[in-house]
Amino acid sequence: MGMISLIKSKLFNIKNEDLDKGRITNMSMFCFQCQEAAKGTGCTVRGVCGKTSDVANLQDLLIYVLKGISFYNIKARDLNLDTSKADTAIMEGLFATITNANFDRNHFIQRIKDALSLRDEIKESVRKAGGNVEDITHDAATWYADSAEAFDAKAINIGVLSTENEDVRSLRELLTYGLKGMAAYAEHAHNLGYKNDSIHAFMQKGLVSTLDDSLSADDLVALNMEAGKYGVDVMALLDKANTDTYGHPEITKVNIGVKGNPAILVSGHDLKDMEELLKQTEGTGVDVYTHSEMLPAHYYPAFKKYDHFVGNYGNAWWKQDKEFESFNGPILMTTNCLVPPKDSYKNRVYTTGPVGFDGLKHIEADENGKKDFSEIIEHAKKCPAPTEIETGEIVGGFAHNTVLSLADTVVEAVKSGAIKRFFVMAGCDGRMKSREYYTEFAQTLPKDTVILTAGCAKYKYNKLDLGDIGGIPRVLDAGQCNDSYSLAVIALKLKEVFELNDINDLPISYNIAWYEQKAVIVLLALLHLGVKNIHLGPTLPAFLSPNVANVLVENFGIGGITNVEDDLKMFMGA
Numbered sequence: 001m002g003m004i005s006l007i008k009s010k011l012f013n014i015k016n017e018d019l020d021k022g023r024i025t026n027m028s029m030f031c032f033q034c035q036e037a038a039k040g041t042g043c044t045v046r047g048v049c050g051k052t053s054d055v056a057n058l059q060d061l062l063i064y065v066l067k068g069i070s071f072y073n074i075k076a077r078d079l080n081l082d083t084s085k086a087d088t089a090i091m092e093g094l095f096a097t098i099t100n101a102n103f104d105r106n107h108f109i110q111r112i113k114d115a116l117s118l119r120d121e122i123k124e125s126v127r128k129a130g131g132n133v134e135d136i137t138h139d140a141a142t143w144y145a146d147s148a149e150a151f152d153a154k155a156i157n158i159g160v161l162s163t164e165n166e167d168v169r170s171l172r173e174l175l176t177y178g179l180k181g182m183a184a185y186a187e188h189a190h191n192l193g194y195k196n197d198s199i200h201a202f203m204q205k206g207l208v209s210t211l212d213d214s215l216s217a218d219d220l221v222a223l224n225m226e227a228g229k230y231g232v233d234v235m236a237l238l239d240k241a242n243t244d245t246y247g248h249p250e251i252t253k254v255n256i257g258v259k260g261n262p263a264i265l266v267s268g269h270d271l272k273d274m275e276e277l278l279k280q281t282e283g284t285g286v287d288v289y290t291h292s293e294m295l296p297a298h299y300y301p302a303f304k305k306y307d308h309f310v311g312n313y314g315n316a317w318w319k320q321d322k323e324f325e326s327f328n329g330p331i332l333m334t335t336n337c338l339v340p341p342k343d344s345y346k347n348r349v350y351t352t353g354p355v356g357f358d359g360l361k362h363i364e365a366d367e368n369g370k371k372d373f374s375e376i377i378e379h380a381k382k383c384p385a386p387t388e389i390e391t392g393e394i395v396g397g398f399a400h401n402t403v404l405s406l407a408d409t410v411v412e413a414v415k416s417g418a419i420k421r422f423f424v425m426a427g428c429d430g431r432m433k434s435r436e437y438y439t440e441f442a443q444t445l446p447k448d449t450v451i452l453t454a455g456c457a458k459y460k461y462n463k464l465d466l467g468d469i470g471g472i473p474r475v476l477d478a479g480q481c482n483d484s485y486s487l488a489v490i491a492l493k494l495k496e497v498f499e500l501n502d503i504n505d506l507p508i509s510y511n512i513a514w515y516e517q518k519a520v521i522v523l524l525a526l527l528h529l530g531v532k533n534i535h536l537g538p539t540l541p542a543f544l545s546p547n548v549a550n551v552l553v554e555n556f557g558i559g560g561i562t563n564v565e566d567d568l569k570m571f572m573g574a
Contacts, residue, residue: 029053030161032542033177034099035430035515041542042160049100050340057155058108059097063176064158065115066093067211068140070204072122075131077201086122087200089115091190094183094203095354099516100317101336104356109148116144138211170545171220172210174520177543178227179206181521184269184335185234185482187354191272191369194241202230221551228528231521235485239400242271247301248401249479254298255311256463257391262380263287265313265327266294267320268334269480270353273371277332278306280373286380289313291323292337293456296479299397312394313386316429316459324349329383330376332363336516337456348383350376394462396477398452400489403476410472411497414507418469420448421572422508424491426484426522427457428515434538435460438513440564442466442475446572450474452490455481457513484522488529503530509571510534511561514541527556537561 032042034049046052051059066089073086093111096102119141127133136142140158145151163169186199209215209223243249264286266274274290274297281288290297290312297303298312314323317337324331324341330348333355340357341349352363352371365371403410413419423445429435442451442461451461451474458477466474478486495503514523514536526534533556540549540560552558561567 029056030159031056032160033173033180033517035428035539035541036432037542040539051103052105054152055103055105055108057159058105058112058151060159061151061155062093062108062112062115063097063207064140065112065119066090067207068138068143069115069119069122070207071136071138071141072119072126072133073204074201074208075126075133075136076122076129077204079126079129079131081125081129083197083200086118087195087197087204088190089118090203090207091183091186091200092354094180095187095336096356098180098184098336098354098518100338101354102356103338103340104358106358107356109151112151113146116146120144140211166545167217167547168220170543170548171217171224173543174524174541174548175206175220175224175227176210177517177520178224178231178524179203179521180517181519182227182231182234184354184518185238185521188270188272188335188482189234189238189241191270191353192241192245194237194244196233196237199230199234199237202226217547224524225528227521228524228526231525232485232488232528234521235482235488235525238482239485242300243401246271246275246303249296249299249397249399250301251395251402252299252304252397253393253395254295255393256313257311258289258313258386258388259287259310260385261285261287261308262383263289263310263327263329263386264376264380265289265291265324265329265331265386266297266334267291267317267331268337268353268355269293269482270334271297271300273332273334273352274303276371277373277376278303278309281308281377282306284308284377284381286377289327289386291320291331292317292459293480294334295394296396296477296483299399299479314389316456318429318431323389326387326389328386330379332373332376348379390463392463395473395475396462396479398473398476398486399478399483400486400493403478403486403490404493406472407493407497409470411494413470413472414498418448419450419472420446420507422450422452422506423571424452424487424508424510424512425457425461426452426454426478426481426487427513427519428481429456429459429513430515430538432538435513437538437561437564438511439464441511441567444564444568445474447474450476452476452478452487452508454478454483454487455519460513481518481522484525488526488531491531492529504532511567511571512536513538533557533559535559535561535567 027044030042036048069086073083077083123133287308287310291314295312320339324345333351350361363371438460
């Protein structure tokens with residue numbers, strides 16, 4: 001079977017003919033933005049993530065209104081008006097709709113009300129500045145309502161499937177999901193005081209373009225590739241924000257056992273929240289542990305001064321229903337990757353930033369951007385210490401600055417043949433049993449290969465004893481999913497050192513696990529950098545139509561995965 005035919009056989013898209021009521025029944029929502037979309041096609045009644053249909057629809061409506069704001073904010077930017085308020089609202093709104101971020105219906109009702117008010121405010125400011133607003137006639141820029149009932153009624157008509165052409169739909173959604181990932185990284189940088197106006201301008205250009213029926217499929221492909229350029233820019237911005245603020249990550253051994261003190265568990269990605277919590281817990285007798293994507297916080301020099309920052313508890317996000325239970329103390333969710341909490345520990349889960357869930361305590365920032373974590377700290381003092389679930393250490397901190405400082409050693413290992421190939425195994429973990437493929441793949445790799453990783457995909461193999469090559473660990477963890485940028489920087493530096501013209505001539509293979517929208521912008525960023533022959537698993541995105549998949553295959557060599565034995569032969573050229 002040829003690669004294109006193979007990819008077609010792996011895709012399970014909602015086809016136009018399947019929209020007949022006789023084929024898909026009881027559809028109260030439609031969402032296919034994550035890897036676990038129901039039946040590989042899309043969630044139509046309730047999200048696999050736990051998102052209810054009304055929340056899914058309200059998220060669609062929020063995106064629609066953000067597109068309306070973007071029409072006017074583009075004009076405001078052209079008139080040199082202050083666009084910061086809308087820039088922030090659009091960024092935060094996009095982030096809130098990422099998979100596993102916010103499940104709170106009331107949150108989205110309020111966001112939509114605020115967005116409609118802001119849209120009209122910007123429209124008026126553009127008008128007063130002499131801008132023409134009469135030529136903006138799209139419904140997203142003119143529709144208005146002020147009740148939850150009206151929002152629900154509108155939301156069912158403006159979602160993903162309102163675009164009838166499946167190829168156009170596919171490209172629009174690919175772009176939208178890339179923008180969501182871009183917004184997530186931009187918000188983390190923004191929280192540390194870093195902003196790049198061109199990134200916000202592109203996010204708004206991209207949103208508006210998804211409503212432009214005059215754009216061809218080729219135009220939309222070009223926009224997706226342009227999104228990749230800004231994906232690189234936003235990851236570089238966040239890298240600068242993190243390293244300027246907290247120092248460059250260092251090689252670090254992280255304890256995975258527990259101490260005997262009451263403690264708070266921090267999950268998600270936002271380092272600013274971690275910093276604030278560490279400051280406020282200092283001297284309280286309460287320890288702080290990381291969970292899932294917060295693990296790389298241990299690698300930053302600025303956090304090493306806190307003696308009560310004692311280790312990492314547990315594994316990837318999807319195991320939190322068991323690990324939050326045994327942790328015993330309160331949990332702070334700083335970003336997406338929340339699993340709907342069980343009643344048995346729900347009263348111990350706190351949210352902040354873009355995260356929300358009905359019935360959970362949400363900690364807001366004050367007018368100066370500061371957050372008061374005193375309630376969660378007092379809660380922790382009343383809880384028993386965490387129950388130990390494992391012992392030992394894991395090693396990380398191999399971001400670009402560290403790896404490049406070892407460049408001579410790495411290059412010599414490659415030249416001598418001690419290292420035959422690098423495997424980029426970045427991305428996401430998830431619930432599917434098929435993801436055990438990545439553990440088996442790591443275990444089966446020849447011992448003269450090295451894994452470069454970032455994101456929670458690492459939990460499939462970062463606790464395996466895979467050894468080292470001349471002192472270089474065989475698993476080099478760069479950090480969070482946004483630190484995939486580090487892996488790109490490393491590849492570009494190696495290309496330069498080996499005096500190659502093409503990044504694809506390096507002994508690097510890409511076997512990436514994806515789950516949500518931040519992985520989408522990482523993929524687009526890699527494509528922008530010219531990386532080809534990336535393999536995605538455990539399944540290819542449901543939002544790729546067969547024709548769009550063909551474009552990615554023919555132009556970039558995008559592929560899926562099969563089984564470890566056959567894939568290893570393919571990667572190793574056997």
